Amino acid sequence: MNVDLSVRLGRLTLNNPVLVASGTFGYVREMTRFLDVSRLGGVIPKTVTAQPRAGNPTPRTVETASGLLNAIGLDNDGIDHFLQHHLPYLRTLGTPIIANIAGENEDQFVSMAAQLAAETGLAAVELNVSCPNVSHGLDMGIDPTAVERLVGRVREACPYPIIAKLTPNVTDIVTIARAAASGGADAVSLVNTFRGMAIDWRKRRPILANDVGGLSGPAIKPLALRMVWEVARALPKCPIIGIGGIWTADDAMEFLVAGASAIQVGTATFADPGASARLLDSLPEKIASLGAGSVREIVGTLRSNRG
Amino acid sequence: MSEALAPACAAQRTVTILANEPVAKDTYKITLDDPMLASQITPGQFVMVRAGLGNDPLLGRPFALFDVVRDSTGTPVAVELVYLVLGRGTAELSRKRAGEPLPIWGPLGNGFSGPPVDGGDVGFVAGGIGFTPFLALGKWWRGTASYGAQGQHTGSLVSLARLYYGARSANLFAGLNDFAHAGLDVRTATDDGSLGHHGFVTDLLKADLQAGWRPSKLVGCGPAPMLKVLAGIAHQYQIPCDLSLENHMACGFGACFSCVTPIREPDGTTDLKRVCVEGPVFDSRCVVF
Ligand SMILES: Cc1cc2nc3c(=O)[nH]c(=O)nc-3n(C[C@H](O)[C@H](O)[C@H](O)COP(=O)(O)OP(=O)(O)OC[C@H]3O[C@@H](n4cnc5c(N)ncnc54)[C@H](O)[C@@H]3O)c2cc1C
Ligand SMILES: Cc1cc2nc3c(=O)[nH]c(=O)nc-3n(C[C@H](O)[C@H](O)[C@H](O)COP(=O)(O)O)c2cc1C
Numbered sequence: 001m002n003v004d005l006s007v008r009l010g011r012l013t014l015n016n017p018v019l020v021a022s023g024t025f026g027y028v029r030e031m032t033r034f035l036d037v038s039r040l041g042g043v044i045p046k047t048v049t050a051q052p053r054a055g056n057p058t059p060r061t062v063e064t065a066s067g068l069l070n071a072i073g074l075d076n077d078g079i080d081h082f083l084q085h086h087l088p089y090l091r092t093l094g095t096p097i098i099a100n101i102a103g104e105n106e107d108q109f110v111s112m113a114a115q116l117a118a119e120t121g122l123a124a125v126e127l128n129v130s131c132p133n134v135s136h137g138l139d140m141g142i143d144p145t146a147v148e149r150l151v152g153r154v155r156e157a158c159p160y161p162i163i164a165k166l167t168p169n170v171t172d173i174v175t176i177a178r179a180a181a182s183g184g185a186d187a188v189s190l191v192n193t194f195r196g197m198a199i200d201w202r203k204r205r206p207i208l209a210n211d212v213g214g215l216s217g218p219a220i221k222p223l224a225l226r227m228v229w230e231v232a233r234a235l236p237k238c239p240i241i242g243i244g245g246i247w248t249a250d251d252a253m254e255f256l257v258a259g260a261s262a263i264q265v266g267t268a269t270f271a272d273p274g275a276s277a278r279l280l281d282s283l284p285e286k287i288a289s290l291g292a293g294s295v296r297e298i299v300g301t302l303r304s305n306r307g
Numbered sequence: 308m309s310e311a312l313a314p315a316c317a318a319q320r321t322v323t324i325l326a327n328e329p330v331a332k333d334t335y336k337i338t339l340d341d342p343m344l345a346s347q348i349t350p351g352q353f354v355m356v357r358a359g360l361g362n363d364p365l366l367g368r369p370f371a372l373f374d375v376v377r378d379s380t381g382t383p384v385a386v387e388l389v390y391l392v393l394g395r396g397t398a399e400l401s402r403k404r405a406g407e408p409l410p411i412w413g414p415l416g417n418g419f420s421g422p423p424v425d426g427g428d429v430g431f432v433a434g435g436i437g438f439t440p441f442l443a444l445g446k447w448w449r450g451t452a453s454y455g456a457q458g459q460h461t462g463s464l465v466s467l468a469r470l471y472y473g474a475r476s477a478n479l480f481a482g483l484n485d486f487a488h489a490g491l492d493v494r495t496a497t498d499d500g501s502l503g504h505h506g507f508v509t510d511l512l513k514a515d516l517q518a519g520w521r522p523s524k525l526v527g528c529g530p531a532p533m534l535k536v537l538a539g540i541a542h543q544y545q546i547p548c549d550l551s552l553e554n555h556m557a558c559g560f561g562a563c564f565s566c567v568t569p570i571r572e573p574d575g576t577t578d579l580k581r582v583c584v585e586g587p588v589f590d591s592r593c594v595v596f
Binding site for chain 1: 357
């Protein structure tokens, strides 16, 4: 089956549209015994912050109906450790590396982006302006003016393609996506987790130590699809990376026709460590079954039932 | 499509259930047809098992190695796990029948290190379902079985392995015959007095130590309060002690950072470690309760 899987997201070109989502693939070391990561379109290691962060107390995760609620709290060793300890390894993997960063404020984002700009071997930078477990990230990600200015300043500080990863916890995702695009984002990643909670009524306590967390997994796929479709219709020129409950090639196809040019596999990796590689294996036949010879031919081809 | 599932992917597979039988109240032993896992896994390591057919329950559940099954030539062919039905995942698992497929990944975790270099006696302390790692560990340290690629034993083997096994009630004990058969000296305790000592399992250990018994190593697995008492005893008698922790996990392979626990570093600072990759076995002096 000769299907062209390559995709372009602004200045970023990938051999195929299958990426793995930040925070669900560790720093990739953990994953090489489960799949050949060099086959993936790219990998996005766990978010790094300017300073080391201990993250939230445990329990940090709880399973819910077809989903996972998490409040990890951006547990990481900071960007300096990332550059010294993880990046040299990541460069050897033979797959595009998209670094994911989160700042507590605009200046931190910009200075981290400048640090990444001085490094070789990155494919792009994803800005996590959407982590629901750290209040600052969320505050920034719900304010279109702040998002536009942030993306603009990061673009000036860093020559790599810039992806803005957006929170779904907003009234109108299109407004935020439009702001990211006007700021110069090469693409937007839709979406991060939905704020939610799980309760032990007998103890009259939330189950997560952080009380609330972010919902991911198959449960959120319909919500994520709706957001991808809305943004794709409103901003046809803005490349979208679809995220939310993607496990199989059928899930990926739904996001692609809805308007995503690439996808990220997240929580599915926890339940099925090799899911992303198997999804990639099955993708060409799904695309061919629509009579298409490339991913690009099917992106955004969904037609409304309402004319 | 299997070319992608070649060696690099070997840590995850779908295996066939050979048996899944009750062994005590709410407790089952499941046998998995998996020669590769059986030849790799060592005592103290665990596997993730996903019991759901679709995506609910979503995640795998961690279970420690109970024992490896060998064929008549001694070749490892299958892996046994013993589990207690607690919630949705284990309830689903208990309904599985021989012949059904089961997605698993492993071996995972660090596992126990070899027998203490100076031989001598060892004491194992198990609370509830925390007894599961001790059959294989006892066989390994007593030299009656070997696991994984470790092959030949080095150093002296332990002369006496004593298992202190506590449970809420007599009907929850499992594997007592297996332990006896493997030559472990089993002492039981129950919360309700229905079998063995009426009280904490750690009381039994304390009594033996007060009577002058000096094992060269202690190992514990069970509820955190029991492990904390055990760590205190080990400290008081200056006996090296390893604890196998059972923190709540989502992935089992180090990607999700759910199962972190504070561990004291040699320099006195504490760092959050992932129980699934840096553990589940830790030196009791490093565990912060
Ligand atoms: C390294 C390791 C080895 C383990 N080995 C065994 C074993 O050999 N046999 C065995 O029966 N169990 C073992 N466990 C515990 C087992 O994984 C849990 O009991 C199981 O995940 C519960 O799943 P569930 O879907 O039935 O329960 P859930 O519905 O997920 O939860 C039911 C209850 O169990 C508690 N629980 C959930 N996960 C854990 C956990 N990891 N540890 C303790 N309590 C938990 C929940 O808080 C809840 O109260 C081990 C755990 C770890 C981390
Ligand atoms: C345990 C966990 C940790 C996560 N950590 C991060 C993170 O560090 N940075 C980030 O941008 N997104 C993080 N995410 C969000 C995912 O990347 C993804 O956007 C979200 O889970 C939705 O996709 P899914 O349903 O496929 O998991 C995390 C998600 C989970 C479940």
